[in-house]
Amino acid sequence: MPENKPQTSRVLDLGRLKTACSSCSLRELCLPVGLSNEDLARIDGLVLVRRSLARGDHLFRAGDSFQSLYAVRSGFLKTKLLLEDGREQVTGFQMAGELIGLDGIGTERHTCDAVALEDSEICVIPFGRLEQLSREVTQLQQHLHKVMSREIVREHGVMMLLGSMRAEERLAAFLLNLAQRLAARGYSASEFNLRMTREELGSYLGLKLETVSRVFSRFQEEGLIAVQQKYIQIKDPESLRGAVGGEAC
Amino acid sequence: MPENKPQTSRVLDLGRLKTACSSCSLRELCLPVGLSNEDLARIDGLVLVRRSLARGDHLFRAGDSFQSLYAVRSGFLKTKLLLEDGREQVTGFQMAGELIGLDGIGTERHTCDAVALEDSEICVIPFGRLEQLSREVTQLQQHLHKVMSREIVREHGVMMLLGSMRAEERLAAFLLNLAQRLAARGYSASEFNLRMTREELGSYLGLKLETVSRVFSRFQEEGLIAVQQKYIQIKDPESLRGAVGGEAC
DNA sequence: CGCCAACTTGATGGCTGTCAAGTCAGGTGG
DNA sequence: CCACCTGACTTGACAGCCATCAAGTTGGCG
Numbered sequence: 001m002p003e004n005k006p007q008t009s010r011v012l013d014l015g016r017l018k019t020a021c022s023s024c025s026l027r028e029l030c031l032p033v034g035l036s037n038e039d040l041a042r043i044d045g046l047v048l049v050r051r052s053l054a055r056g057d058h059l060f061r062a063g064d065s066f067q068s069l070y071a072v073r074s075g076f077l078k079t080k081l082l083l084e085d086g087r088e089q090v091t092g093f094q095m096a097g098e099l100i101g102l103d104g105i106g107t108e109r110h111t112c113d114a115v116a117l118e119d120s121e122i123c124v125i126p127f128g129r130l131e132q133l134s135r136e137v138t139q140l141q142q143h144l145h146k147v148m149s150r151e152i153v154r155e156h157g158v159m160m161l162l163g164s165m166r167a168e169e170r171l172a173a174f175l176l177n178l179a180q181r182l183a184a185r186g187y188s189a190s191e192f193n194l195r196m197t198r199e200e201l202g203s204y205l206g207l208k209l210e211t212v213s214r215v216f217s218r219f220q221e222e223g224l225i226a227v228q229q230k231y232i233q234i235k236d237p238e239s240l241r242g243a244v245g246g247e248a249c
Numbered sequence: 250m251p252e253n254k255p256q257t258s259r260v261l262d263l264g265r266l267k268t269a270c271s272s273c274s275l276r277e278l279c280l281p282v283g284l285s286n287e288d289l290a291r292i293d294g295l296v297l298v299r300r301s302l303a304r305g306d307h308l309f310r311a312g313d314s315f316q317s318l319y320a321v322r323s324g325f326l327k328t329k330l331l332l333e334d335g336r337e338q339v340t341g342f343q344m345a346g347e348l349i350g351l352d353g354i355g356t357e358r359h360t361c362d363a364v365a366l367e368d369s370e371i372c373v374i375p376f377g378r379l380e381q382l383s384r385e386v387t388q389l390q391q392h393l394h395k396v397m398s399r400e401i402v403r404e405h406g407v408m409m410l411l412g413s414m415r416a417e418e419r420l421a422a423f424l425l426n427l428a429q430r431l432a433a434r435g436y437s438a439s440e441f442n443l444r445m446t447r448e449e450l451g452s453y454l455g456l457k458l459e460t461v462s463r464v465f466s467r468f469q470e471e472g473l474i475a476v477q478q479k480y481i482q483i484k485d486p487e488s489l490r491g492a493v494g495g496e497a498c
Numbered sequence: 499c500g501c502c503a504a505c506t507t508g509a510t511g512g513c514t515g516t517c518a519a520g521t522c523a524g525g526t527g528g
Numbered sequence: 529c530c531a532c533c534t535g536a537c538t539t540g541a542c543a544g545c546c547a548t549c550a551a552g553t554t555g556g557c558g
Contacts, residue, residue, distance in 0.1 A: 062498070081409050083495035089409040103405065105398035112405060131391065135384045142380065148397040149354035155404035156352065156361060160330050160338040162411035163455035198505065206412035208547055213506055246332035249311070416514070447537065457515055462538055506553070521538070
């Protein structure tokens with residue numbers, strides 16, 4: 001199993017691919033959100049490189065020097081922390097339009113691993129250029145700050161999940177969050193294929209894979225969802241919301 | 250108990266107090282880190298207002314409109330999330346030189362509560378001005394990004410804690426982290442007074458207050474620490490590090 | 499067709515939560 | 529100054545949720 005291929009991921013010339021941000025179908029989800037056409041033109045030179053990852057490839061590893069942020073163009077990734085003793089904590093799952101690599105800014109080294117859970121296309125955003133442009137383009141600066149802030153808020157939510165919720169609540173909250181993110185990308189919110197294993201999902205939720213499996217089964221018995229391996233149908237979103245103890249207030 | 254005083258916190262005129270960032274004793278810990286004297290002078294006008302909080306006062310609440318970041322000048326705060334059903338998750342403890350309020354940037358509303366755990370002095374940093382200045386002062390821009398990134402990394406660590414560690418590991422990691430932050434501020438790393446209750450600490454660590462108490466007692470029996478209510482002495486930091494299952498790798 | 503990773507399900511155990519009682523420390527009022 | 533009161537903390541007994549261990553099933557892929 002080629003767990004750790006050397007960087008064979010192809011580096012693509014974007015000029016040929018005509019994939020400037022201004023013409024990207026994800027621009028309403030990704031960094032360029034809210035930019036005027038004029039400003040959009042200014043950031044078109046930002047992404048000069050794209051990388052293709054095969055399932056299982058690393059985008060970066062903890063300890064790698066930090067140069068760029070990465071925007072998911074297509075595919076699905078996870079970020080994870082490793083402890084010396086082998087324990088692993090998944091810190092997030094990223095899909096199209098979401099940014100990866102913010103962890104590296106602080107120390108100029110990445111602090112986690114990013115791994116593709118399916119074949120993925122990644123836009124490479126050199127961070128120095130991004131900082132330079134965001135000094136010139138106020139909207140871009142503000143949006144970058146918002147993206148970082150939202151990542152902080154997302155992690156607050158995960159802390160709530162891990163610190164205060166029971167297994168059923170955690171999984172229900174996760175499914176609803178995933179459904180909502182899929183819907184924002186034009187996919188069905190009521191049926192989808194999970195891209196991660198039960199073990200990866202459990203790691204994210206602070207549960208063991210058997211517990212994840214059992215809760216899936218329980219939700220299915222109760223008619224909240226239908227489960228066939230990775231294929232999930234949400235049958236009763238309202239009750240699923242009820243299964244999450246309390247919303248934020 | 251005046252849980253929710255109207256904003257009686259005094260607003261101080263900084264001109265009178267001569268507390269510009271350039272002459273602040275915390276400038277090596279706070280936002281101005283790494284600025285040249287020249288740049289430092291440029292941000293001296295950033296903090297025009299300070300607020301004094303009494304123990305128990307809120308700095309802001311979830312839902313409040315976001316205008317400013319806050320730097321702790323002295324004192325000790327917590328941030329927390331509330332669920333409708335009353336469950337509470339402490340998301341962080343902040344001490345001198347640390348920033349509060351990054352959660353509000355994304356939605357322009359605060360998403361958590363910030364509460365003083367002891368009488369505190371807070372520098373108010375209007376975020377619009379900070380963004381403006383950071384467009385002009387590259388070092389400031391870079392440092393702001395680093396601060397936000399480090400907050401993301403800190404939260405990754407908490408996720409690891411909550412998702413993968415057992416009660417003893419969580420408490421040991423917390424004590425070591427607290428000791429290290431105190432040391433960075435010139436305080437003793439081997440003895441200190443906790444500013445939070447067992448319940449608040451437990452909430453942060455995903456434990457009940459009784460469990461926190463029991464683990465303290467166990468550590469004391471093993472000679473790792475000495476506990477007298479909130480007064481903690483770290484007797485054997487090496488073994489305490491050993492009690493944290495694995496370091497990051 | 500066979501192999502293997504991923505998943506499901508059952509039995510059991512342990513860590514931590516829950517409930518309860520008691521101790522301690524600090525602050526207030528007599 | 530001391531008694532009292534209250535919130536914070538400690539400690540014990542017990543219970544429950546989830547982890548662990550184990551066995552079997554499913555589905556994808558070579």
